Amino acid sequence: MLHALLPLKDLSNAKTRLSGVLSLSRRRALAQAMAEDVLQCLLHHPKITTVTLLSPDPAAPHLAASSGARYLDERSLGSSGLNGVLTEALSQQGDAALHHLIAHGDLPALSAGDISLAVEALQSTDVVIGSDLAGQGTNLLAFRGGRQPQLAFGTDSYTRHRAAAEQAGLICKNLQTSGIGFDVDAPADLATLLALYRKGALGNHTSRLLQAGLAERLSLVIDSLQTQPCDDGAAERSEG
Ligand SMILES: Nc1nc2c(ncn2[C@@H]2O[C@H](COP(=O)(O)OP(=O)(O)OP(=O)(O)O)[C@@H](O)[C@H]2O)c(=O)[nH]1
Numbered sequence: 001m002l003h004a005l006l007p008l009k010d011l012s013n014a015k016t017r018l019s020g021v022l023s024l025s026r027r028r029a030l031a032q033a034m035a036e037d038v039l040q041c042l043l044h045h046p047k048i049t050t051v052t053l054l055s056p057d058p059a060a061p062h063l064a065a066s067s068g069a070r071y072l073d074e075r076s077l078g079s080s081g082l083n084g085v086l087t088e089a090l091s092q093q094g095d096a097a098l099h100h101l102i103a104h105g106d107l108p109a110l111s112a113g114d115i116s117l118a119v120e121a122l123q124s125t126d127v128v129i130g131s132d133l134a135g136q137g138t139n140l141l142a143f144r145g146g147r148q149p150q151l152a153f154g155t156d157s158y159t160r161h162r163a164a165a166e167q168a169g170l171i172c173k174n175l176q177t178s179g180i181g182f183d184v185d186a187p188a189d190l191a192t193l194l195a196l197y198r199k200g201a202l203g204n205h206t207s208r209l210l211q212a213g214l215a216e217r218l219s220l221v222i223d224s225l226q227t228q229p230c231d232d233g234a235a236e237r238s239e240g
């Protein structure tokens with residue numbers, strides 16, 4: 001039995017590193033569309049038995065209900081921060097035999113094949129760390145029942161998750177794929193997002209959002225990044 005958990009920040013505070021180039025409404029829409037794609041990917045995978053959306057966002061109960069995921073309001077947990085709320089949510093599961101997979105919501109090119117690779121790797125190891133393309137962050141973390149390493153999402157989390165697993169005597173594998181590795185964090189990631197859209201390699205929700213006008217905005221952003229340094233607040237001023 002494999003339980004998947006998708007943490008999703010309050011959308012009005014999501015993707016703040018893009019605030020110099022995208023307005024709040026565009027960042028919000030992008031964060032939601034990417035999370036819906038990750039949710040669909042998890043919900044449709046035959047090896048995943050349950051999916052929980054963990055979020056404080058007011059739109060999250062509807063997102064979960066309309067897709068068939070469970071919803072956990074992080075404000076009910078008495079914890080804060082990504083590691084705190086995930087640790088608390090996992091401790092409430094109660095079934096020690098359950099394997100877990102945590103996938104971040106900002107992986108617009110995540111595929112069923114990526115999840116299958118993580119599931120396969122989990123058969124011969126305690127912990128799978130799905131790293132970002134730079135090999136520094138953790139975009140996906142899976143572990144066998146009762147083999148949870150201390151969660152260390154944040155800066156250099158790949159190294160810190162490895163160290164936490166080793167310290168706990170757990171066997172750990174790295175998994176780096178293009179779908180797990182590509183997370184949309186910074187303005188520089190938008191060129192890759194647009195290129196993947198043009199190749200048809202994004203999930204449906206993100207792809208539709210780009211089709212509905214975001215692609216044009218991204219092209220402008222990418223052009224302007226090539227000619228001038230980023231100005232925080234410029235997006236809000238230019239888009240109103
Ligand atoms: N539930 C929950 N999810 C979180 C929290 N912080 C981050 N996340 C989620 O964790 C994943 C990775 O987060 P980040 O890459 O830092 O995304 P972000 O916080 O929207 O980006 P920035 O604002 O630019 O740092 C995304 O799915 C976020 O929505 C939190 O405090 N609670």
Ligand SMILES: O=C(O)[C@H](O)COP(=O)(O)O
Nearest residue numbers: 137138153154157183185
């Ligand atoms: O552990 C991580 O890599 C962070 O939680 C998320 O990383 P990001 O800020 O690169 O998305």
